[in-house]
Amino acid sequence: MAVEQRVNQTVARPMDKPKMGKMARREEREFYLFIALWIIGFLAFDAGPILASFVISFTNWSMMSPPAWVGALNFQRLMTDPLFYTALWNSLYFGVGSVGLGLIVSFLLALLLNQKVLGISLFRTVFYLPSVVSGIAVAILWIMILHQDFGLINSVLAWFGIKGPGWLVQPQWAKPALILMSLWGAGGSMVIYLAGLQSVPQHLYEAASIDGAGPWMKFRNVTVPMMSPVIFYNLIVGFIASLQGFVLVLIMTNGGPANATLMFGLYIYRVAFQFFQMGYASALAWILLVVIMIITVLQFLGAKYWVFYEGEVAK
Amino acid sequence: MTTHHEEELAYELRRRGLSRREILKAGARLGLSGAAISALLAACGQQAPAQPGGGAAQAPTTAPAEPTAVSLFDQAEGNSGWPASAVGDPAEKVEISVAHAWDATFMERQKQFDALFMERHPNIVVKAENTPFGEYRQKYVAQAAGNALPDIMYCQFSWSQEFIKNGLFIALDDYIAREKDFNLQDFTPQSLVSYQRDGKLWGIPYDEGPANLYYNKDLFDAAGIPYPDETWDLEKLKEVALKLTQGEGPNKIFGLGELPSLGDSLVAPPYLMPFGAQYLSEPKEDQCLINQPEAVAALEWWQELREKGAVPSPADLQNVAWPAFQFGKIAMTQQGSWATPPIRAGAKFNWDIAMWPKGPKAHKTFSAGSAYMITRDSKNPDAAWIYLNDYLSTAGQSYMWGITGRGSPARLSAWPSYLSSKFAPPGAKFVEQAMRVSASHDIIDQPTGPQVTQAAGPIWDLVVAGQLSVKDACDQVFAAVDPIIAANRA
Numbered sequence: 001m002a003v004e005q006r007v008n009q010t011v012a013r014p015m016d017k018p019k020m021g022k023m024a025r026r027e028e029r030e031f032y033l034f035i036a037l038w039i040i041g042f043l044a045f046d047a048g049p050i051l052a053s054f055v056i057s058f059t060n061w062s063m064m065s066p067p068a069w070v071g072a073l074n075f076q077r078l079m080t081d082p083l084f085y086t087a088l089w090n091s092l093y094f095g096v097g098s099v100g101l102g103l104i105v106s107f108l109l110a111l112l113l114n115q116k117v118l119g120i121s122l123f124r125t126v127f128y129l130p131s132v133v134s135g136i137a138v139a140i141l142w143i144m145i146l147h148q149d150f151g152l153i154n155s156v157l158a159w160f161g162i163k164g165p166g167w168l169v170q171p172q173w174a175k176p177a178l179i180l181m182s183l184w185g186a187g188g189s190m191v192i193y194l195a196g197l198q199s200v201p202q203h204l205y206e207a208a209s210i211d212g213a214g215p216w217m218k219f220r221n222v223t224v225p226m227m228s229p230v231i232f233y234n235l236i237v238g239f240i241a242s243l244q245g246f247v248l249v250l251i252m253t254n255g256g257p258a259n260a261t262l263m264f265g266l267y268i269y270r271v272a273f274q275f276f277q278m279g280y281a282s283a284l285a286w287i288l289l290v291v292i293m294i295i296t297v298l299q300f301l302g303a304k305y306w307v308f309y310e311g312e313v314a315k
Numbered sequence: 316m317t318t319h320h321e322e323e324l325a326y327e328l329r330r331r332g333l334s335r336r337e338i339l340k341a342g343a344r345l346g347l348s349g350a351a352i353s354a355l356l357a358a359c360g361q362q363a364p365a366q367p368g369g370g371a372a373q374a375p376t377t378a379p380a381e382p383t384a385v386s387l388f389d390q391a392e393g394n395s396g397w398p399a400s401a402v403g404d405p406a407e408k409v410e411i412s413v414a415h416a417w418d419a420t421f422m423e424r425q426k427q428f429d430a431l432f433m434e435r436h437p438n439i440v441v442k443a444e445n446t447p448f449g450e451y452r453q454k455y456v457a458q459a460a461g462n463a464l465p466d467i468m469y470c471q472f473s474w475s476q477e478f479i480k481n482g483l484f485i486a487l488d489d490y491i492a493r494e495k496d497f498n499l500q501d502f503t504p505q506s507l508v509s510y511q512r513d514g515k516l517w518g519i520p521y522d523e524g525p526a527n528l529y530y531n532k533d534l535f536d537a538a539g540i541p542y543p544d545e546t547w548d549l550e551k552l553k554e555v556a557l558k559l560t561q562g563e564g565p566n567k568i569f570g571l572g573e574l575p576s577l578g579d580s581l582v583a584p585p586y587l588m589p590f591g592a593q594y595l596s597e598p599k600e601d602q603c604l605i606n607q608p609e610a611v612a613a614l615e616w617w618q619e620l621r622e623k624g625a626v627p628s629p630a631d632l633q634n635v636a637w638p639a640f641q642f643g644k645i646a647m648t649q650q651g652s653w654a655t656p657p658i659r660a661g662a663k664f665n666w667d668i669a670m671w672p673k674g675p676k677a678h679k680t681f682s683a684g685s686a687y688m689i690t691r692d693s694k695n696p697d698a699a700w701i702y703l704n705d706y707l708s709t710a711g712q713s714y715m716w717g718i719t720g721r722g723s724p725a726r727l728s729a730w731p732s733y734l735s736s737k738f739a740p741p742g743a744k745f746v747e748q749a750m751r752v753s754a755s756h757d758i759i760d761q762p763t764g765p766q767v768t769q770a771a772g773p774i775w776d777l778v779v780a781g782q783l784s785v786k787d788a789c790d791q792v793f794a795a796v797d798p799i800i801a802a803n804r805a
Binding site for chain 2: 062063064065140143144147148149150166168169170171255256257258259262270273274275276
């Protein structure tokens with residue numbers, strides 16, 4: 001029997017629908033208690049502005065004088081706005097690049113840091129540390145690392161006789177530079193992977209070993225399927241975050257050079273708080289939401305082909 | 316008496332906001348003698364603050380002013396000659412809020428002014444709000460949305476037309492008409508341009524500064540080149556910039572600090588107008604002229620300095636505080652007079668200023684400035700006017716911008732205080748001369764300005780990166796800007 005089949009059989013079991021006991025009811029109450037804080041905060045501080053932004057998207061409003069109703073004009077305008085497409089393309093490019101590279105690197109790091117070696121806690125701390133550094137400090141640090149003449153990366157390239165590019169000042173290198181920089185936060189998703197790896201039942205590996213699986217087969221047929229929900233989670237969350245990317249870009253490049261790093265979030269900010277066109281900025285924000293929703297739905301649709309949940313019945 | 320070095324050290328210590336105790340400790344660590352430390356403290360102006368005197372000052376009847384941190388400036392210096400307003404002081408106590416965008420050092424001077432003002436006008440309590448310049452515009456536009464603007468607010472030239480158009484301020488003509496001593500002719504003509512609209516004046520400028528040529532005397536001396544003077548033209552500037560450019564890598568010296576960018580609202584007077592060219596048709600800004608042959612030729616003329624490596628690249632300027640000139644690697648730079656305080660604080664070399672040189676067709680440089688306005692949301696516009704009348708009078712402009720060397724007062728009558736200020740650059744007279752001879756306010760300041768510069772800047776980035784010719788860039792900028800400024804044709 002193939003290892004893959006055995007693993008799937010072991011993982012899959014019918015989903016029970018337990019009756020609600022006393023303990024479950026208490027847990028249910030606690031659940032609502034805990035999420036109540038978020039719901040109250042959301043209703044008090046977020047729901048109003050979200051709804052308001054939808055109404056504002058149908059107006060022309062500079063914040064300095066009363067808004068004027070313009071119907072769907074703002075949504076029509078973005079169809080002919082070249083910067084809308086530039087920002088959308090830049091955000092998708094950055095999203096695919098940073099999430100793809102980030103998934104691979106943080107997963108590999110988690111695999112390394114899941115080994116039983118001396119001082120592993122120290123290694124885990126060291127790799128996680130960059131994630132706790134604030135955004136501004138990271139931006140300034142990476143401006144220096146990516147500096148054309150004195151930066152660490154180009155200095156290392158120079159050892160091999162390679163003249164490094166002007167990472168943040170040449171339009172063709174600016175987006176790859178930001179993608180490279182995004183790896184700085186890989187420690188955050190690495191911790192999630194690490195937690196996932198440690199919850200993979202050991203008996204699956206033992207069963208695979210009995211069937212003669214080597215390290216690669218165990219990785220491919222046990223680790224990856226068991227980790228697929230975690231990978232999926234990081235994919236969804238990472239892509240949404242990257243599409244909303246703003247602070248680092250604002251500080252490091254402010255959208256330049258030549259709009260090469262004009263991300264969607266930055267463009268919304270610019271339209272809202274530099275041009276004070278709140279109606280158009282709100283329309284852009286709602287379109288960003290729609291784009292994120294479409295991508296997320298596509299990701300969920302694709303997930304059924306590669307994401308395995310422990311409780312699922314094998315088909 | 317303090318030596319030059321002690322003054323410099325004292326300046327640095329004050330700039331860092333050190334207390335008397337900290338200065339004593341620093342002096343001891345530096346191995347200074349007791350006498351030297353005393354001299355240092357004296358240079359730091361650590362004596363007990365002088366009490367305001369003179370006939371105008373009254374005993375404070377309001378709450379005493381908030382004690383200020385150590386200031387560079389003597390509170391009593393310049394505390395005289397305050398105007399009496401035709402608008403009477405309020406009979407009861409009123410509070411006015413005043414929004415500023417000062418750095419921490421200058422805010423100390425602001426507190427000194429406010430304390431003296433409240434002594435003269437005991438029924439007006441001044442509540443100063445200070446916001447970093449980078450956050451200022453967003454903050455107060457948000458407050459405008461909530462009808463919660465302060466009584467008086469700072470406003471930079473580039474925002475003023477948009478704010479005025481949207482009704483944020485009240486017109487000041489009626490107040491001015493009531494004041495016998497408020498002489499509008501005393502203001503430099505350039506200083507008023509950005510604050511006039513529909514035949515009314517909506518703000519009172521406090522400064523209007525021309526761009527001048529700052530130069531590193533040590534680099535000129537080392538190269539054996541005479542300092543810039545009135546005989547210089549732009550050809551000479553280019554020739555010297557190329558001569559002074561030398562070295563490689565971290566030790567490279569650049570002849571000139573910057574070149575024109577079409578993403579800069581101040582670009583036309585110093586870089587295009589000397590060649591008979593323009594960016595937009597001023598003052599209406601309803602035509603884009605950047606693709607005209609004379610404009611293209613002018614920008615190509617400047618581009619030669621970039622091609623020969625005489626100006627820093629964007630990579631060279633990454634992570635460098637403004638103005639980069641202060642770090643000693645740039646021989647000449649074009650800056651407004653407001654660059655003096657950071658250069659004075661940061662430069663470890665000898666420097667001076669000269670007039671921006673003339674071009675083949677005209678002698679022009681930009682001038683720009685800022686103003687204070689009374690907002691539509693002011694609860695006490697009369698009290699706000701009394702404050703503005705004091706603050707932006709000859710005495711006020713001398714007190715705030717002249718004596719402090721901050722520079723370029725909008726009132727001609729306040730210039731003597733700047734020219735004699737120990738904080739002004741050695742060649743301060745050239746700032747005044749430029750205002751009279753070459754300063755032009757033909758800068759982009761219509762409400763469409765931010766969109767124009769944001770549209771043109773990324774295109775110009777490609778020229779800087781060597782990926783687009785000047786001619787093609789000008790054509791592309793025209794295509795991008797023309798639809799934006801169509802709004803100004805209405």
